[in-house]
Amino acid sequence: METNFTKIAVLIDADNAQLTKLKAILDEISKYGRIIVKKAYGDWKNPLLKNWEDELKQLAIKPEQQFAYTKGKNATDIALVIDAMDLLYTNIYDAFVIVCSDADYTPLAIRLRETGAYIFGIGEDKTPAAFRNSCDNFILTRNLTDFKDKPEGIVDDHETKEDSGSPDISEIHKLLNTASETSQYQDDDGWVNAATAGNYIKRARPDFELKALGFSKLSDLLSRYPELYETKKDTSGKVPIFLYKLKK
Numbered sequence: 001m002e003t004n005f006t007k008i009a010v011l012i013d014a015d016n017a018q019l020t021k022l023k024a025i026l027d028e029i030s031k032y033g034r035i036i037v038k039k040a041y042g043d044w045k046n047p048l049l050k051n052w053e054d055e056l057k058q059l060a061i062k063p064e065q066q067f068a069y070t071k072g073k074n075a076t077d078i079a080l081v082i083d084a085m086d087l088l089y090t091n092i093y094d095a096f097v098i099v100c101s102d103a104d105y106t107p108l109a110i111r112l113r114e115t116g117a118y119i120f121g122i123g124e125d126k127t128p129a130a131f132r133n134s135c136d137n138f139i140l141t142r143n144l145t146d147f148k149d150k151p152e153g154i155v156d157d158h159e160t161k162e163d164s165g166s167p168d169i170s171e172i173h174k175l176l177n178t179a180s181e182t183s184q185y186q187d188d189d190g191w192v193n194a195a196t197a198g199n200y201i202k203r204a205r206p207d208f209e210l211k212a213l214g215f216s217k218l219s220d221l222l223s224r225y226p227e228l229y230e231t232k233k234d235t236s237g238k239v240p241i242f243l244y245k246l247k248k
Contacts, residue, residue: 004033005032005033005034005094005095005118006033006034006094007033007034007036007092007093007094007095008029008032008033008034008035008036008037008093008094008095008096008097009035009036009037009039009084009087009093009095009096009097010025010026010029010035010037010038010039010061010097010099011037011039011041011080011083011084011096011097011098011099012038012039012040012041012061012099012100013041013042013076013077013080013098013099013100013102013105014040014041014042014049014052014076015041015042015043015048015049015076016076016100016101016102017040017099017100017101017123018124018141019051019052019055021141021144022055022059022061023055023059024141024144025097025099025122025139025141025144026038026059027144028122028139028144029097029120029122032095032120033094033095036092036093037062037087037093038059038060038061038062039061039062039063039064039080039083040052040056040061040062040063040064041064041066041076041077041079041080041083042063042064042065042066042076043065043066043067043068043075043076044063044065045067046068064079064080064083066078066079077100077102077104077105080098080105080108081105081108084096084098084108084112085111088112088115088117093117094117094118095117095118095119095120096112096117096118096119096120097119097120097121097122098119098120098121098122098135099122099123100121100122100123100131101123101124101126101127101131102123102127102131103127103128103130103131105121105131105134106128106130106131106134109121109131109134109135110134113134113135113136118136118137119134119135119136119137120135120136120137120138120139121134121135121137121138121139121206122138122139122141123138123140123141124140124141124142125140125142132206132207133206135206136202136203136206137202137206138206138207139207139209140207140209140212142212143209143211143212169213171205172201172205172208172213172221173225173228175197175200175201175204175205176197176201176222176229176244177246178200179192179196179197179200179201180192180197180244180245180246181246182200185197185200186245187243190245191232191243191244191245192243192244192245193241193242193243194218194219194222194241194242194243194244195218195241195242197218197244198218201218218242219231219242222242222244227247228246228247229244229245229246229247230244230245230246230247231243231244232244
């Protein structure tokens with residue numbers, strides 16, 4: 001997975017994002033590099049956004065006012081798209097983050113990605129597959145919650161208890177098998193670098209999150225199924241490498 005971005009732009013559709021997840025979102029994206037731009041778009045006169053001000057101030061997110069020129073129509077997405085294209089043409093940013101669960105941003109993600117920029121999408125389980133798959137990495141907000149600090153059974157307003165949006169473990173096994181059977185990923189003895197396989201899975205399934213499956217590392221998942229995979233650690237280099245291959 002790409003982790004060395006130097007200039008990241010985070011663009012938030014406040015009409016279609018979860019206020020309670022803003023800090024967790026920024027914390028997550030900060031793992032990948034330096035956030036240069038943080039903007040949230042909305043009609044701040046709208047009573048539905050009245051609680052956003054304090055959080056935007058605290059997190060140093062720049063609010064961008066967008067009036068609803070026609071009743072019942074949302075102009076926020078247009079403002080966000082225009083800003084994204086303006087930022088793109090500066091040739092400064094190597095990664096863009098679109099925080100929204102709306103498929104309307106699919107063309108934007110595709111266009112940004114065509115330039116070589118790395119695209120993160122962040123949204124809820126309800127986010128349509130079209131938007132998820134237009135991103136390099138789609139992160140479910142559900143997986144950004146620290147459940148240790150929440151009483152059992154408590155669910156945020158926009159969350160559901162269903163895991164319908166997360167990948168099925170059987171699908172991940174299929175992708176691990178595909179990586180293992182692909183010559184470009186194998187060494188001479190048929191071993192596959194787990195990190196390389198993880199990159200492949202993320203490209204195939206941008207919404208793939210190990211946390212959703214109960215694992216912190218792909219090596220933990222592979223080790224959990226000794227009946228399916230042989231595993232070993234190569235410590236001959238400066239950095240240990242976790243390897244696997246299918247059991248026959």
